[in-house]
Amino acid sequence: MxxxxxxxxxxxxxxxxxxxxxxxxxxxxxxxxxxxxxxxxxxxxxxxxxxxxxxxxxxxxxxxxxxxxxxxPRLLPRDPKKRASVRMISDLIAGGIQPLQNLSILKEVGQEKQLAWAQKAISSGFNALEQILQSTAGKYCVGDEVSMADLCLVPQVANAERFKVDLTLYPTISRINKSLLALEAFQVSHPCRQPDTPPELRA
Amino acid sequence: MxxxxxxxxxxxxxxxxxxxxxxxxxxxxxxxxxxxxxxxxxxxxxxxxxxxxxxxxxxxxxxxxxxxxxxxPRLLPRDPKKRASVRMISDLIAGGIQPLQNLSILKEVGQEKQLAWAQKAISSGFNALEQILQSTAGKYCVGDEVSMADLCLVPQVANAERFKVDLTLYPTISRINKSLLALEAFQVSHPCRQPDTPPELRA
CATH class of the missing domain: 3.40.30.10 (Glutaredoxin)
Known part of the structure; x- marks a missing residue:
């Protein structure tokens, strides 16, 4: 505070x-x-x-x-099964993908192998996620309301782009990501608009 | 079902x-x-x-x-700050330690380096956890009631033992782990007592 x-x-x-x-x-x-x-x-x-x-x-x-x-507004749906879906997707991204491709791990893996390592971590996570979304997604990851799962999705897709993962393999992920990026909350929070964003990366 | x-x-x-x-x-x-x-x-x-x-x-x-x-019985405390502590510790273990030392990652890292890799992942997580527990722990990870954090702790300590991490460096983690292993729920769920436990590992 x-x-x-x-x-x-x-x-x-x-x-x-x-x-x-x-x-x-x-x-x-x-x-x-x-x-x-x-x-x-x-x-x-x-x-x-x-x-x-x-x-x-x-x-x-x-x-x-x-x-x-x-x-x-609520970021977890009222229905326990939908809440479980939201947490499953959030966990899959925040616990199953991101930690495997964060800075300290990539340093550990070494310069030479880090691109392939990150791509593999993201692709295997996205393969599972694309499949899960078939049964949970509406406009967003779980139904038509923005949830914690969507907060996890967008930054992870941005990482996937940085590591040059082929996103055409993940049409549902790509569609949802695009819808979310149109929302103001996802724009004001974007890495290219933060107080510490270097001038050359601003947009 | x-x-x-x-x-x-x-x-x-x-x-x-x-x-x-x-x-x-x-x-x-x-x-x-x-x-x-x-x-x-x-x-x-x-x-x-x-x-x-x-x-x-x-x-x-x-x-x-x-x-x-x-x-x-509840596995998340009623108080929002305590709930946040429980989730922070659970996330630290289930999102910050376990995924870095699970089977598929160790396979990726290769036979030769996997012991050192697992030890490093567990030690850096446990260094943070031991410090956090100073301000949250009572008899268990958060106060005196068993919570989701404790469910994450005990299996992670068992992994640490398998990878020969020196647990004397983590007196609070070790103390809590010992108290939890005395409880029936942690005993009946133990890897050495499951339907698929091989005979030579049963106890």
């Missing part, structure tokens, strides 16, 4: 985890302040003592917390 | 993801039937057509679904 009571988001413009939370904040019209944490500079500012001391929360926990304390 | 209406769990005795769900089912006294899925046999039965067709859910989504449909 800032002195004026605004929540603070520790954020990196290009991090898909930060982007998810920014979308949730935008959808729920929650005003917040950004403190940029550059994941590359100084060997990774997230490893600094100040930041470690904050006990950074995993991002789905933040979104579930926002949902419980600021329930409107 | 079986014909008699019992839920079916597709389970592998040694999978930490299956174990989490087995603990939840035991705590909530839900009777179920196990269909074993051997993650090693036949090149991995989870890749078979029958299994893929089931759209296997990610396991935290199953636990959240059980919580919503069978709320007693």
């Amino acid at each position: 800032t002195e004026s009571g605004k929540p603070i988001l520790y954020s990196y413009f290009r991090s898909s985890c930060s982007w998810r939370v920014r979308i949730a904040l935008a959808l729920k019209s929650i005003d917040y302040e950004t403190i940029p944490v550059n994941l590359l500079k100084d060997g990774g500012q997230q490893f600094s003592k100040e930041f470690q001391a904050l006990n950074p929360m995993k991002q789905l926990a933040i979104i579930e917390y926002l949902e419980e304390t600021r329930p409107t | 079986t014909e008699s209406g019992k839920p079916i769990l597709y389970s592998y005795f040694r999978s930490s993801c299956s174990w989490r769900v087995r603990i939840a089912l035991a705590l909530k006294s839900i009777d179920y039937e196990t269909i074993p899925v051997n993650l090693l046999k036949d090149g991995g039965q989870q890749f078979s057509k029958e299994f893929q067709a089931l759209n296997p859910m990610k396991q935290l989504a199953i636990i959240e679904y059980l919580e919503e449909t069978r709320p007693t």
Whole structure:
């Protein structure tokens, strides 16, 4: 919290985890302040003592917390089976794809192999996801209402594009991603429009 | 569901993801039937057509679904901040540690490097977790009630032991793990007591 009571988001413009939370904040019209944490500079500012001391929360926990304390508009459907679908998709992306292709893992894998590694992680996740969406999707990932699953989808598709994954193989994912990117909350939260976005990447 | 209406769990005795769900089912006294899925046999039965067709859910989504449909005893505290702590810890383990050291990733990493890789993934996660627990733990991960976080902890500690991680570095994790293993739900769900546990690993 800032002195004026605004929540603070520790954020990196290009991090898909930060982007998810920014979308949730935008959808729920929650005003917040950004403190940029550059994941590359100084060997990774997230490893600094100040930041470690904050006990950074995993991002789905933040979104579930926002949902419980600021329930409107809802990001989890009322129906338990649909909620399970939303969480299944969110988990698949946030637990099954993103952690396998994040910065620290790619560093571990090494320069030479990292592109192929990231592509494989994303493709096998997207193969499963494309299939799941056949039975859950409407306009968005689960039915016709924007949910936590959609907050996870869009940043992951952006990563897929960065790693040059062939998205024509995933027509449902691509269609939903396009619909979501037309919404204001997904635009204001976009990596190309953040306080810490470098000038050459702004749009 | 079986014909008699019992839920079916597709389970592998040694999978930490299956174990989490087995603990939840035991705590909530839900009777179920196990269909074993051997993650090693036949090149991995989870890749078979029958299994893929089931759209296997990610396991935290199953636990959240059980919580919503069978709320007693509760696995998420009533207080939103405590719930956030439970989800943060669950995510840290189920999204930040386990996916980095699961079978398919270790295969990818290769025989030679896999022990060091798994140890590093677990240690960096446990370093963060040990610190977080300083401010959340009571008898268990969050306060004195068993929660979803504890369901994630115990199977992950068992993996740490398999990969010979030095657990004396994590006194809080070790203490909580020991208290949990004394509870019946953690014992009946243990990998050494499952229908598909090979005779030589039974206890």
